[in-house]
Amino acid sequence: MEDIFILRDDQRSILDTVARFVEDEVRPRAAELDANQDPEKSYSWEIVEKAHELGIRTMTLAEKWGGLGADSLTTAMVIEELGKGDLGVSVIMAQTLKIAQIMQKALNEEQQARVLPGFADDPRGMLAIGITEPDNASNYFLPYPTQFRTSARKTTGGWIVNGMKHFISNGNRASYYLLFVQTEKEKPMVEGTTCFLVERGRPGFTIGRVHDKMGERLANNAELIFQDCFIPDNNVIGKVGSGFGVLVEFFPQSNAYAGASVLGVAVALYEKAVAWAKVRVQGGKPLIEHDGIRAQLAEMRMLIDASRSYIHRACWLADHQEHHWDKTLGALPKAMASQAAWKIATWCLEIHGGHGYMKEFGVEKLVRDAAAFLHSDGVNRTLFLKAANFMFPA
Numbered sequence: 001m002e003d004i005f006i007l008r009d010d011q012r013s014i015l016d017t018v019a020r021f022v023e024d025e026v027r028p029r030a031a032e033l034d035a036n037q038d039p040e041k042s043y044s045w046e047i048v049e050k051a052h053e054l055g056i057r058t059m060t061l062a063e064k065w066g067g068l069g070a071d072s073l074t075t076a077m078v079i080e081e082l083g084k085g086d087l088g089v090s091v092i093m094a095q096t097l098k099i100a101q102i103m104q105k106a107l108n109e110e111q112q113a114r115v116l117p118g119f120a121d122d123p124r125g126m127l128a129i130g131i132t133e134p135d136n137a138s139n140y141f142l143p144y145p146t147q148f149r150t151s152a153r154k155t156t157g158g159w160i161v162n163g164m165k166h167f168i169s170n171g172n173r174a175s176y177y178l179l180f181v182q183t184e185k186e187k188p189m190v191e192g193t194t195c196f197l198v199e200r201g202r203p204g205f206t207i208g209r210v211h212d213k214m215g216e217r218l219a220n221n222a223e224l225i226f227q228d229c230f231i232p233d234n235n236v237i238g239k240v241g242s243g244f245g246v247l248v249e250f251f252p253q254s255n256a257y258a259g260a261s262v263l264g265v266a267v268a269l270y271e272k273a274v275a276w277a278k279v280r281v282q283g284g285k286p287l288i289e290h291d292g293i294r295a296q297l298a299e300m301r302m303l304i305d306a307s308r309s310y311i312h313r314a315c316w317l318a319d320h321q322e323h324h325w326d327k328t329l330g331a332l333p334k335a336m337a338s339q340a341a342w343k344i345a346t347w348c349l350e351i352h353g354g355h356g357y358m359k360e361f362g363v364e365k366l367v368r369d370a371a372a373f374l375h376s377d378g379v380n381r382t383l384f385l386k387a388a389n390f391m392f393p394a
């Protein structure tokens with residue numbers, strides 16, 4: 001059996017490519033893009049196109065679709081590596097890599113043949129998933145017996161969709177969307193939701209506001225608005241009414257990928273703290289020679305290592321569910337990594353003293369980024385509750 005603690009040669013070579021991409025393309029641009037007031041200007045198609053050229057954008061596609069067929073463990077490693085350079089870049093890629101993985105499993109043959117070649121060839125091909133609504137977030141994570149507001153009524157050959165999603169990563173950039181819609185109004189969302197494949201530019205589908213975010217600014221998040229939007233029957237993914245089945249069956253590693261993105265930020269913060277501790281002298285010696293600082297750096301390292309092991313185990317088991325996949329692994333690794341990143345952010349600030357508060361040192365951006373995943377991909381408290389519900393079913 002594969003040893004997940006030993007880096008394979010193919011993983012090493014992919015990670016080298018990604019590390020070079022981060023060093024050459026992401027790091028030099030990140031601070032300037034982040035500082036734009038207009039969220040749309042913080043987005044860089046150049047970075048996406050470069051990721052396409054290097055095969056990063058499509059690496060979860062099977063070889064027959066032009067990708068590398070990367071497994072979930074390798075993908076998490078790549079997502080973390082991207083996160084070390086910039087959280088937003090990591091997120092836009094993570095969404096795309098994850099949804100490409102899902103599409104290969106959840107789309108039928110006709111849908112795959114219709115969508116995947118174009119996605120593979122398009123240097124700007126991005127993917128998005130629309131579930132969250134202004135009134136529904138923890139509601140669907142737990143889930144509660146409520147309904148999505150975004151709903152559809154049956155018509156000849158398809159469905160007429162009305163409603164709105166918000167906070168959607170890549171919302172204004174994607175070429176394809178997985179959209180979760182209430183198709184049976186009298187049923188709770190778990191039983192009455194259908195997952196649709198939606199192409200950008202479909203009549204009746206427009207992009208609303210692009211959200212102005214505190215951090216993770218190199219990713220765009222937007223509202224998706226549906227006004228009498230016709231979606232044909234052949235865009236239903238799986239069966240009508242089985243949208244939650246798609247979520248449960250095809251998204252096991254989603255939470256771990258989110259954890260990997262923010263773990264990258266934790267690593268960047270840790271490295272900054274170490275670098276500063278080596279050069280800043282107080283009390284006649286560098287900070288790193290003071291016991292309190294040394295101990296804190298070791299604690300940061302422990303939080304990073306433990307979060308990474310958790311993420312890697314979740315990813316490997318998501319691909320090998322026969323070896324006792326445990327549903328809490330679909331809820332908790334992100335909560336752990338984001339809590340670790342948040343602690344490390346405050347400690348990195350503290351080690352920098354007043355310098356950390358000055359924008360020029362770059363800690364401030366990382367602190368804003370580290371906050372992003374306390375809530376994204378499910379609010380942590382909600383995810384703890386979700387895990388508890390698996391552990392202690394009512």
Ligand SMILES: Cc1cc2nc3c(=O)[nH]c(=O)nc-3n(C[C@H](O)[C@H](O)[C@H](O)COP(=O)(O)OP(=O)(O)OC[C@H]3O[C@@H](n4cnc5c(N)ncnc54)[C@H](O)[C@@H]3O)c2cc1C
Pocket residue numbers: 129130131132134136137138139166167168169170216221372375376377378379380381382385
């Ligand atoms: C940067 C970012 C990117 C995102 N990208 C996407 C995306 O691509 N696609 C998508 O569909 N969504 C996306 N989301 C939505 C995300 O997944 C979250 O679900 C959403 O942000 C939760 O926010 P909310 O304000 O609606 O929280 P709410 O669900 O309103 O929760 C508010 C608070 O109430 C608590 N709470 C709720 N229920 C309970 C309970 N039963 N008991 C105790 N406490 C409870 C929560 O834990 C939380 O503290 C994104 C969000 C962000 C911030």
